Amino acid sequence: MPHTGPALTLDAYDRDAGAVTDEVLVAAQTGKRIAVYQLYVTALQATLVTFESGATELHSQYAGAGGGSVLPYTGIPWFICGAGEALTYTTDVAGGCAVRVKAAAV
DSSP, X not given: OOOOSSOOOEEEEEEESSOOSSEEEEOOOTTOOEEEEEEEEXXXXXXXXXXXXXXXXXXXXXXXXXXXXXXXXXXXXXXEOOTTOOEEEEXXXXXXXXXXXXXXXX
């Protein structure tokens, strides 16, 4: 499928061995909103990863032990942060987790 939306210039990856709270994945974009178009989560043990914009929960993604889960590119953002807010995430357990997003500043 050809890419017809905004340029996915925000390509972020983060990996943590322990549980995290409000870990910044994509820094705030001045005067813009962060629109997430692709997402991948992998974990060593079963983990629920919650993505936030400020104090607002935007999406939760589950990854089973030793596995991963994906939100594929569809041309429509899966979720969008508030204007001028960073995309952060929180994990529910300590045990190793990796998160990758492809996003655009819109």
